[in-house]
Every structure is written in structure tokens, then in C-alpha cells.
Amino acid sequence: MTETAHALSASRTLWELVARRAALTPDRPVLIQDDRRLTFGELRDGCERVAAGLYGNGVRPGTVVAWQLPTRIETVLLAGALARIGAVQSPVIPFYRDREAGFALRESKAEFFAVPGEWRGFDHTEMARRLGARGVFEAYEPGSLPDGDPSVLPPPPADGTSVRWIYWTSGTTSDPKGVLHTDRSLIAGGSCLAHALRLAPDDVGSIAFPFAHIGGADYLVMLLLYGFPAVLFEKFALPDALETYRKHGVTTAGGSTAFYSMFLAEQRKQPGEPIIPTLRLLAGGGAAKPPELYHAVVREMGVQLTHGYGMTEVPMITMGAPDDSAENLATTEGRPPEGMEIRIVDGEVRLRGEAVCQGYLDPEQTAAVFDADGFLITGDLGHLTPSGHLVLTGRLKDVIIRKGENISAKEIEDLLHEHPGVGDVAVIGLPDPDRGERVCAVIEQPASATPLALPEVTAYLRGVGLATHKLPEQVEVVEALPRNEALRKVLKYKLRERFAPSGPAGA
Template sequence: MSGTDWTPWPEEFAERYRKEGLWAGRPFGESLTHWAEERGARTAVVAPDHRWSYADLDRRADRLAAGLHRAGIRAGDHVVVQLPNLAEFVALLFALFRLGALPVIALPAHRRSEIRYFCEFTEAVALFVPDVHQGFDHRELAAEMLAGVPSMRHVFVAGDPGSFTALADVDADPVPLPARDPGEPALLLLSGGTTGVPKLVPRTHDDWYYSGRAVAEACDYDSSTVHLVTLPIAHNWTLTHGLMATFHAGGTLVLAPSADPDVAFPIIAGERVTDTGMVPGVALLWIEATEWTDDDLSSLRQVTIGGTKLNPELAKRVEPALGCRLQQAFGMAEGLCGFHRGTDPQDIRLLSQGLPVSPLDELRVVDSADRDVPPGEAGELLARGPYTIRGYYRAPDHNARAFSSDGFYRTGDVVRLLPTGHVVFEGRVKDQINRGGDKIAAEELENHLLAHPQVRDVAVVGLPDEVLGERICACVIPKGDQPALDDLVDFLVERGVAPYKLPDRLELMESFPLTGLGKVSKKDLVARLS
């Protein structure tokens, strides 16, 4: 990749990370070979149609890399990978690492607008898709890309290929391939922004490898770990917390097509799953499902909840319902991530979202003028460290705004730090409601309302108002009898909520619009209600 396409770490930082042993200097292709030599027949990947050992995965990655090379894909080529939770995704990822082609990891939910942008912006030569996923025929979309994107030459399909090439048929005897530079980007992830087309995040072999190792250590993974992925594997969270951390520890990665309890619970029972990750909405589903399921969930040791802040009222219900330890987490494709540790007391696990995984993570909490706020006060989180990028791919103008002059990434999250170093998320810089000059943090109201006996889930948004600027709207999924606005206002008053924070409007809903990761899309809520 051209040096103008991405921003490497300054040499003094890179040298320190290497000296401290954080950057191993080993590309991923070699890592898988090393793991296969160590573990051989130990199960690496379980999916609906596959059960591969580490040796099996290593062989498949080798043959797939050779098959792609024979098809004309070379080191330095960009390819877009849009696959759901399949074993083929894992083999393809390592095959591309060995080949030196740079995967752009797209979400299965993306459609024409996003996929065309990724293909054109990166000048991708190939697109990898499923045949039909959740009722959508990805081959039709692939045909449009092949016809409309000048750089596109190949389409590979997991499943029935139609007029394209079946991924299962991409197979050849291994061939010598160029050595990879571990300091160069290994893949392009998508930023977690909910507005506009996602920015592309270049992650190097060195930094991404280390983040997986650090997560495995923070989560106490070992060779007995059986990690279930129910969210899309294409997210950095599932890739790092699931795939990379599990492989570092020598455990088993189990891929499920859905987080629905009817799907996930039998897999937990059958595979004796020990760990999994989910967003709060899924946690709520699982908690409710435990009241009727007959599936044996006793193998679970730890459930990690992240993606968006877990309300304390819901957090208190996790351990009694699921019978395992609750771990909160935070993270972003740009790098920085944090998890609770096994020694953290319950109050810390309920209140905070975790502790950064690396001792060399540097955090600042600043006000709107970039001044550090007093300890314990809320401000925007800035981060710098051995696995947090220094710039987006081909985005110099945006980088000037998104990164400080000394290399800190401006996360856009409003947080406060506990004396222990644990991070408490208070919202987003722009996730505030400005009602007549009064600033209301939506998450504060959401946490109060979630304690109401007739509220199953809630999202608070600001709706445009000609007089006040914004009015407060509580969007509620009811539990049992539907609440009225007066009921909620009285409840909040009883809890001591200031009058200016009380909702002006109530909208009852059956479900919320979601982003690809399962977060509530407040942008879509506002558009729907305005």
C-alpha cells in the first residue's frame, strides 16, 4: 500500500512497541502456521457445515491462497469481502493475509450504495459474497459491481455461484508467496460511525495481532475457551474478541447464523460454549428466553456485553438469569478497546464499561477546547497506543479533524474515568439534546426509564422544535400494559429527575431501527418521527 494511503506510527513509538514485546513482527500467515504446528488436531472453527482443526484451517488457507493466486489476484490488490458467519470467511481471511491482498471487510447488511463505494474507492479487483443471505440475493448485487466498477474482475460466491465462481472450487496446490511486512496494513475495517459512508480503518499485522493477544489476556482465555460469535463476524469486536483472541489462546471459535435464542441456545448446549459477546438488546432477549428454555447453558463462564452502553438496571439481571459472569466491554475499529478483569468487583462491573487492554494505552479526557478535564469529570475521550490507528485510509482532510496534532484519536465518546482507570461512557459528543439551552444526556434518561416496570427498552432522542431547538422524545418498547407519557413523567419525578429533563413526547414502538452492529439508530428514529 502506498505510504500516502495510510498513516504509520512515528518511528519512536513503533520502536517502543517492538522493544516492549507488543509488536511481534510476525504476519498473520505465519501466525496460523505456527498455531497449526502447535495444536494440530485441536478444533479451531465450528460452523453449521464445517468443523475444522487448526491443521485443517491452515491447509485450507494455503490452498485457497494458491487458488486465488492462480485466478490472478496478487499482493497489493484490494478485495471486498462481504460474507456472513461462515467457516469460509475465516479461511479466506488467512488466505488473503498470506497472499498479501488487502481485504475490505464489509457487512452482510450493506447494499449497493456502500458496496459500490468500497469497490470504487479502493479500486477492488474482486468481491466475495454469499449466494442468498436473509432473503437477499448477493449475486445480483455482485453482477452490478462487475458491470459498473472498472477495476472489478472477479466475483466469488460462498454457496451456489450462479454464473460466478464458487468459493469452494478455488483450490490449488500451495505455491511460494512473497513474505509479508508485519508493519504494513493487513486489512481495512469499517469505522463505527452511524452517519454517511463508513471510513476505512487500516490495521497492520503488528497492531491487530497485538490487540487480539491483549484481549485474550484481559478475558482470561485459554485452550479450554469455546467462544460463540452470534453478531456479524465482520465487525472488529467479533474479529478481535472472538476470532483473534480465541486463536491466540488455542481455543475454539464457534460461528452461529443468528443471536436468536432458538438458534444460539442449542449451540451453547451442544458445543459447551464458555464465552460469547452481545449487544444490550440481545442480552435482554436472552434474559427473557431463559424463563422458558430447556437448553443447558451451564457451560457459560462469561458473557461480554458492549457495542453500546449497558444500562445498570439491565446489567443487574444478567448474572442471575444466565448463570455466568457479566463482563462489560468497549471498543472501536480504530483500535482502543477495554474489558473488565476477573478481579473487578461487582460495583465496577455494573457501573463501568471496562479497563483498556494495554498498559501502553494512553487516554485523555478533554473539554471542547482540548483541555484535560479534572479527574472524574466527563469529557471527550482521546486515545493513542500500540493498536489505535494514526489515520484513516485515504482521508487526509478528515484525519486533520479526527486526530490531534500529537496523534491522539478523537473518539467522539463522552466518558469519565474512575480512580481505578475504568471507563464510564456517558454518551456521544453529539448525542445530547439541547432543549432551550439546557443540555440533556439521552443515556441518563434511558437508564431511569428502563427501571419502569412497563418499559422493556427505550431510546431517547431530540426532535426539532422551532421554539426550543429540540424537544425530548422517549421511544419505548412496552412491557405488558402500555405506559402513558404522564406515567413516565411521574416516575421520573419520583426518581428525582430535574424538570427540564422530562420527556415532552412518548412514542410506543414494537422495535427500534438498528445499525449493522445492532445498535439503536437514533438518526433513523429522528428521521421517522420528525
């Protein structure tokens, strides 16, 4: 991390970070969307005007404001304005509907709710009224945000350790939790990402995932620390988005394992000709990446790939660095930054550090997730290498127990990812009266691939040396694996719901 970025990372609050960066480089761009550009100075000034407008409408320090907005410049301005006031903000993924959005509004006790109006064929304002939301206002078009004279504002918050963010666990389980974060925990998470990627002021980043995801705050912190811009994508779809990447000279892209796969699929349509000539780095987090995907991206796209480990509760835990060895980048999730403690207890990863959340809205859930030493119990399984890199081997709930033997779903998934007839795969355990659980591989195949069935799958896995007791006993081929709308994580609980009842012993 540069000396300037290191100094900025000591900011007590997110607003202090915004103000300090604006003072350093007021005329450098920070946000790019379509033909619009916003500089760091304009970001600070715009946030203050919006904050004044919100203040005039009754938003005060500590007021809970929920917002369900797409990835737009207006969304970042609103988040910055709320940080300037010291309100508590509850970002809600814009794809959520009545059940999830209603849950977030009720549990957070939000006094205001910002929505985009009708967006992508769905009327969010009508949904807000249906849910009985208070203080509903639309914030989408330029000029739609409240506006006022910043002289009416009280001093900005000075305390960075108060809870000012409520994020919602998004998506591989069916029960969301309200995760409590502070400005300092978000700055610590973003600093980890920035330090590992070693980006420079002449880089051009990209945010192609929902800014309402905790990764949005991570990325904003990184922009503020290093003083470079990011291109915002309200809607991400390939190949349509490629022209925007090229137009703005994006140097770093990504988001999650699913994003890497989508870029790689586009590259394979034009081998040897870079799909984004300026691109030098793919980076992200979310679901663990298969080693073969790393090697394929580096080999076929000619760019580096660094992957990290984070969660809503701890936005950035470890991150691969561009100068790590190929072996470490392919097989590990990187190393933790200074200040992040990792403890392995009976194979389970536990965490302690400034980036760790304060717990959950539900005190009982908070009590259950921290151990006696204050370490967060993640539910993830893994181990540390002698060099300090973290290897994830699966989720505690993702371990399949067949006749008393523990089987890692991730081990089987990584092997199947190397099969040419497999585009993506999720391995799950299904209830079985004789075995306790049986191993089921749910496969998404590339277009025009030869259909796979159980005999071909088990023969392949035997051929690459998988132990017999780990072989799948059921194979299901689906058109598309179910995913959440944030980082495109596979929703295994939906697969268990679909295939558990009276499923066949083999497909």
C-alpha cells in the first residue's frame, strides 16, 4: 500500500475518507457511467448537498434508512450522503422482492426507504407501498435525490466504531440475517482488498455487481484509498458489456467465480484476440474458484487472476496478490492482511480483527457466532499453509456424511470442473435411508456438450483417482444452476429442495 493510501486507511469514518481524498485529488474521476463522470471533488460536494436535502426531510444521525437501488452514480451519492449525516443505512439488493425486502424493512425498523421506481419491469414503489414502508422516495434519475444547502448540516460523525450499516446475508441459505457493520470495519475490509491488489492511480476499475452488496462498500473504499475511477454497470451481461469495458479502458474487472467463467466463455469465441485489450487483472471473491478456472483464465485470456475470501460478516478476509506464485493463486484464497487473525479449530475457520462485524440484529444469533475468545465462527472449513495462505475445503454444512464418512463437496466439484463436458457443478448431500446421505452432482453443461449421466461421471472420477466411497450416486443435469443475484453464488438449498423428495438412486 502506498504511503498516501496507508495514511488514508487510518480515517475514522467513511465520510472522513471521502473528504480527505477529495482534498488530495479533487479533479480526478472516481465514478464513470455511460457518458457521465464524477470527480472526487464532485462526489464530496454532491454528497453534502444530498445530505442537506435528507436532513431537511428529517433524516438525523442514527436514523435508519433502507435503500434498494441499482448500481448507479445516484446510489453512491445517497450512500455517501447518509455517511455524512451519520445515519444507519440498510442496503437491500435490488432484485429482492416482497419477502426479502419486507423482512429487511421490518427487522431494521427503517424510517425511510429509497427505491428506483419502476426498474427492469418491476414497480418498486408499489411494492414499498404494499409493504407499508415509511418515508418512501424514489432515487434513480439524475437530479432525483433530495438537495439542500450544506450549511444546515451538523458536524460529520467523528466516531467510526458505531454501527451505521445493516447488510443482509444474501443468498446460499434461505434465512437472511441483518449483519451489523461500522465505518471502521468497512474501511478495514476495503483496505485489505486495496493492499492485496496493489492498484495504481492510472488503473480503471469496474463495479458490475450490485453496489448494495457489501462488496460495493469494499470497492468504494479502494477507490478512495488509491484515487482511481471505476466504471459502473447497472446491468451486466456479456457480450453487451464488452464495448463499455473497451471504451473506458478498464484494467481490472471481475466480481466472483461466475464472472471469471463468463469472461472466459467470451474469450473462447475469439481465441488469441483479447476481448478487452486494456485488461490486466481479474479479481473477486464469493464462492471458491476451481484451480482449473484460474489456469484457463491466465492461459487463454493472458491476464492475471487473484481471488479472495470474504463474507457479509467480514467483507475481506484474505486476498491473492498479483505476485503470488501460480500454485498459491490457483489453490488458495490468498493471505490475510495485518490485523486479521485466522484460527483453525477442528478444521473450521475462525476470525478476529477490525474488519469483523459487530454481530447480528438478533442478539441470540450474535451470541452463537462468536466463541469465548471473540473469534467469529465462520462455518467454513480450511487450513493454513506454511506460507500463511488459506486453503478452503468447503462449508461445515457442505460436508456430506455418507455411512459415517465425511466427504468434501468441494473436492468433487474441483475435479468435475476439469471435465470438458462440465460448465459448472454443485455437489450436494441428499437424505438417504440407508447411507444417511448420498452424493448428488448437479451439472450445468456447456452448449452442444455430449449429455452426461451417472456412469460417465463416476468413470471419469475413478480415472482421476477419487476414492470410491466419495463417488456420486446421483447425477442431475440442469439447464442452469440456481444463483443469487449479487455475486451469482449457487443456491444449494434450492437444489436440495428440488432433488431430495423421492429422488432416484441414480440418474
